[in-house]
Amino acid sequence: MTDTHAGPFIAAIDQGTTSSRCIVFDRDGRIVSVDQKEHEQIFPKPGWVEHDAAEIWTNVQEVVAGALAKAGIGKDDVKALGITNQRETTVLWDKATGEPVHNAIVWQDTRTDALCKELGRNVGQDRFRRETGLPLASYFAGPKIRWMLDNVEGLRERAERGEILFGTMDSWVIWNLTGGTEGGVHVTDVTNASRTLLMNLQTLSWDERILSSMEIPAAVLPEIRSSAEVYGTAKGALEGVPVASALGDQQAALFGQTCFAKGEAKSTYGTGTFLLLNTGETPVNSYNGLLTTVGYRIGDQAPVYALEGSIAVTGSLVQWMRDQMGLISTAAEIETLASSVEDNGGAYFVPAFSGLFAPYWRSDARGVIAGLTRYVTKAHIARAVLEATAWQTREIVDAMAKDSGVELTALKVDGGMTSNNLLMQTIADALDAPVVRPMVAETTCLGAAYAAGLAVGFWQDTDELRANWRRAAEWTPRMDAATRDREYKNWLKAVERTMGWIEEEH
Numbered sequence: 001m002t003d004t005h006a007g008p009f010i011a012a013i014d015q016g017t018t019s020s021r022c023i024v025f026d027r028d029g030r031i032v033s034v035d036q037k038e039h040e041q042i043f044p045k046p047g048w049v050e051h052d053a054a055e056i057w058t059n060v061q062e063v064v065a066g067a068l069a070k071a072g073i074g075k076d077d078v079k080a081l082g083i084t085n086q087r088e089t090t091v092l093w094d095k096a097t098g099e100p101v102h103n104a105i106v107w108q109d110t111r112t113d114a115l116c117k118e119l120g121r122n123v124g125q126d127r128f129r130r131e132t133g134l135p136l137a138s139y140f141a142g143p144k145i146r147w148m149l150d151n152v153e154g155l156r157e158r159a160e161r162g163e164i165l166f167g168t169m170d171s172w173v174i175w176n177l178t179g180g181t182e183g184g185v186h187v188t189d190v191t192n193a194s195r196t197l198l199m200n201l202q203t204l205s206w207d208e209r210i211l212s213s214m215e216i217p218a219a220v221l222p223e224i225r226s227s228a229e230v231y232g233t234a235k236g237a238l239e240g241v242p243v244a245s246a247l248g249d250q251q252a253a254l255f256g257q258t259c260f261a262k263g264e265a266k267s268t269y270g271t272g273t274f275l276l277l278n279t280g281e282t283p284v285n286s287y288n289g290l291l292t293t294v295g296y297r298i299g300d301q302a303p304v305y306a307l308e309g310s311i312a313v314t315g316s317l318v319q320w321m322r323d324q325m326g327l328i329s330t331a332a333e334i335e336t337l338a339s340s341v342e343d344n345g346g347a348y349f350v351p352a353f354s355g356l357f358a359p360y361w362r363s364d365a366r367g368v369i370a371g372l373t374r375y376v377t378k379a380h381i382a383r384a385v386l387e388a389t390a391w392q393t394r395e396i397v398d399a400m401a402k403d404s405g406v407e408l409t410a411l412k413v414d415g416g417m418t419s420n421n422l423l424m425q426t427i428a429d430a431l432d433a434p435v436v437r438p439m440v441a442e443t444t445c446l447g448a449a450y451a452a453g454l455a456v457g458f459w460q461d462t463d464e465l466r467a468n469w470r471r472a473a474e475w476t477p478r479m480d481a482a483t484r485d486r487e488y489k490n491w492l493k494a495v496e497r498t499m500g501w502i503e504e505e506h
Helices: 053-071 113-119 141-151 155-160 169-177 208-214 249-256 315-323 333-339 378-404 421-431 443-455 462-468 481-496
Strands: 009-015 019-025 031-038 078-085 090-094 164-168 187-189 223-225 228-233 242-248 265-269 273-280 291-296 304-311 348-350 368-370 411-414 435-438 471-475
Touching: 009 053, 009 169, 009 443, 019 053, 019 443, 031 053, 053 169, 078 169, 078 249, 078 443, 090 141, 090 155, 090 169, 113 141, 141 155, 141 164, 141 208, 155 164, 164 169, 169 187, 169 228, 169 242, 187 242, 228 443, 242 249, 242 443, 249 265, 249 273, 249 291, 249 304, 249 443, 265 378, 265 443, 273 291, 273 378, 304 378, 315 333, 315 378, 333 378, 333 421, 348 378, 348 481, 368 481, 378 421, 378 481, 411 421, 421 435, 421 471, 421 481, 443 462
Parallel strands: 009 078, 078 242, 187 223, 265 411, 411 435
Antiparallel strands: 009 019, 019 031, 090 164, 228 242, 265 273, 273 304, 291 304, 348 368, 435 471
């Protein structure tokens, strides 16, 4: 493989929810090598999800060594190392020994639900929204820290004495990479800090009022830095290589898709879907159920903000069709099945399996297939499944336009579901906007690599990165306006039918 790629290179570590990867990129932003390793998912109780942070660090070291070996290169060929990570997953560790004090609590974990309700006091979910851009929810890292301080024997006292460090996975990896107990650097970047519920979006620093409300000692927190700067140099296999970027995975994808201008957006279609819209240098408050987050910050330039909308069930609906219903035997088959009919036959599928996410945030909703008649076949249902992802995307894009006044110019897409051409066309039709898929589908890792390369001058500026970005395919809307409006109206009618299914148990 190495003969077609002339060095030097940039490496990126993607510490994800199910696995850790390292990818080596060349100057054109092309993939030279990849190594990947899964880690254990730990489920101590229903709704609880944990990872072993020590296992993850071991795996990260292995995939870095593996990616270099596969590329046939040494550390001297690597000009910088970037980090991207599963967001909100929380680890606390002992500064002196480097040992985690508890398993990492994963973003999906819901054990802090009751605590979040309690923290909401009489204000509710929006108590810290003005400062942080986030609702009080079990996703975010702040309440997870508080849970550990309350539930691990003696931890609060140790934390207050300054013996304990907190980090999201970027901080844990960077601290270990840069020496750990031997002078490891304790930092996070603005994108990851913006997912803790503890950072003020205006000042980009930890908010003391919120820290005292949540009873979290400031001593545990890392220093907040930009997303693209040299934090320190690596020890071990990458001895001397600058560690030069950190971005939460969805923000890294925004960066890797070169969404550097206001109004540019990317959507990552995986198990669930995350859509981020660049809103420029001012944070936009959401009144339509979206999150306000930091998109990225390059060195000492002004931070760039984003609106984020998430859809709970997209790829997982296709898996459900395959595994629970047996209507298809492979995920790819859904496209063939759905293509065998002209339309949805009047059926609409709203997959509110765990409630509705943005823009509704209704945990009382459950999934519904509406509009069924004897005419409907499994092919119509397959089509309704793909349309569900398209209409949910449309709802988020509409909410973003309402909040920001920024009209979407085009949607750049990535993730596993983008190989489904019918789905991509359906999304373009639902949005009445072009949908574009890039050559390099690994946009998350690419974003971390781009940011690290910028930090060390490997690439000059964002214009050079834009020139690197190459489109593989584009879909333009083909649906007439009357059909689009009718179908969207029917979809919204089906969404109403999902609500209020679960009754509050007192």
